[in-house]
Amino acid sequence: MRNTTWIAGLAILLGGCVNLAPDYARPAAPVPSAWSHHASQGTTQDAADALDWRSFIMDARLREVIALALANNRDLRVAVLSIEKARARYRIQDASRYPSLGVAAGSNIARTPADRASGSAATISRNQNVQLGFSSYELDFFGRLKNLSTAAQASYQFNVEMQRSVQISLVAEVAGAWLTLAADNERLLLARDTLKSQQISYDLSQRSHAIGSTSGLDLSTAQASVEAAQVDLGEFTSRVQQDLNALNLLAGTAVPAHLLPDSVPQASAELLATPAELSSDLLLQRPDVLAAEQSLIAANADIGAARAAFFPSITLTAGGGAASSSLAGLFKPGSGAWSFLPSINIPIFNAGRNRASLDAAKVSKEIEIANYEKAIQVAFREVADALAERATLSQRLGAQQRLADASARSYRLSEARYRSGIDSYLNSLVAERSWYGARQSLISLRLLEQNNRINLYKVMGGGWSSS
Known part of the structure; x- marks a missing residue:
């Protein structure tokens, strides 16, 4: 037993002597170092993840709907389960770096028939044994197993970051x-x-028109306006139902009626403060960018595993225990037995398979570098777009509100002139349509402003640092 324990300890110490993976270095971000824009007032964070969505979302009804989605959305559920699966795979791969010890017990009874030629009688032989040992343990001299474990760990971290990304996106989508x-x-x-x-x-x-005080043109124009309003009513009735269907799908369950909004709130979420110059290094904390980096780390480790295939591999099988011809004598002095079976595999010729595997690993790393850089570029563009939109929203909202107010006054004056017989119904109708269009545009702009708040939170990975 002591011999087996000593051999196992020596095997662990010898494993992982050399790591053939390239030294990992994070690629430089292929974007400008900062965004320059007009600063905005709002909530400032001390850390990128300091503002939890519950604090960020101001409307109590919306907070409850988001909580429903986080509990029931199937995409998020899959992302969480993917983490558990990746964790299990990492544990499996990491376990191969260590000897797998096991106890085996056996009993063998065999009868040898009599040999008439030699005159020997039939015999019955018995053998009892108990053994503790390990088999086919690879000494990781060149870091193959360690790099495979590193790649599996990076895959696990990739899933962790993707789950964070899915959750942030889900909050924004809901x-x-x-x-x-x-x-x-x-x-x-x-x-x-x-x-x-x-x-x-x-x-x-x-x-x-029946008494002859209104022309047929005015009557037809009035009828056309009624039909146009009917068309809009039908369109928005359909859109409301479709919006509700989309919300229920995201929530993963039917949203209670008391949590549904009837108008755009003035402030559904906090407005994050944006300093005049915002460092693009903040992008490196976005979950999708961190996930892309984990894929790069895994590809870097795969190169080390591919390089190790060019070198000899040594595997050990060892065991120690007791053996006896009788069960009673199994643990008596002198019954000890042990075995030690090292083997070495030296690659000589495999038709270029190892070289091709290494080339594929190197190309995979270049692909992951490009994917990582692309993730940063996409993130930079999303933030730049959100900041560019934010820069003019306040001005546009003010102008649209003034336009709606002016259109309302114009309509009231035109309606009064029509009622007094001074002006035609057509002018009144034109003024009313202008007022209607201005109010519709104001609703759209208010929606855009609220969505921009949500989008800023999303594209910065849940916020940003004020330092």
């Missing part, structure tokens, strides 16, 4: 779907009110 439903509900209400107003005007035009 918030976006909820806000879209809010905007379409608001548009539906506006279309319903407009149809009611148009119907009243059309009824009045019919009565006026």
Whole structure:
């Protein structure tokens, strides 16, 4: 037993003497060092992950809907299970670096028939044995097993980062779907009110036309406006139902009616502060960028494993225990037995298979470098787009609100002139349509502003550092 333990310890000490993987170095980010833009006021974070989504989302109803999605969304569930699967695979691969000890017990009874030629009688032989040992343990002189373990660990970390990315994206998608439903509900209400107003005007035009005070042109124009409002009402009714279907799919369950919005809130989420110059190094903390780097780390380790295939491999089989012809004498003095069977495999010729494997590993690393750089470039572009949109939103919202107010005054004046008989119904209708369009645009712009808040949170991987 002592011999076996000593051999196992020596094997562990000898394993992993050389690592043939290239020294890992994170590639330089192929983007400018910072974004320069107009600073905005809002919530500032002390760390990239300091602002939890529960603190970021301000509307209580939306927080409950997001909580439903995080508990029930199937994509997120798959991402979480993928982590468990990758963790198990890493444990399996890492276990191959160590001897697998086991106890084996056996009993052998054999009868040898009599030999008439020699005159020997039939005999029965018995052998009992108990042995502790390990078999086919590879001494990791050149780091093959260690690099395979490193690659498996990187695969596990990749899944961890992807789960974070899926969760952040899910929070943003649910918030976006909820806000879209809010905007379409608001548009539906506006279309319903407009149809009611148009119907009243059309009824009045019919009565006026019956007594000859309104022309057929005004009557036809009023009817056309009613039909146009009916079309909008049908469109937004359909869109609201589709929005609800999309929200239920993201939530993974039916969202209770009391959590559904009827209009776009003034502030569904915090507005993150953006300093005038924001370092692009913050991108390196985005989960999808971190996941891409883990794939690169795994590819780097695979090169080391491929290089190790060019060198001899040594495997050991060893055991120690007791053996006896009788069960009673199995553990008596003198019954000890041990075995030690080293073997070496020296690659001589394999038709270039090892060279091809190494070439493939090197190409895979170059591919992962390109993927990593592309992930950073995409992230930079997404942040730049969100900041560019944020820079003009306040100005656009103010201008659109003033346009809606001016359109409302224009409509009221045109309607009064029409009621007084000073102006035609056509001018009143044009003014009302302008007011209607201005309000629809205002709803869209308010939705865009709220979605921009959500998008800033998403593209910065859940926020950014203020330092």
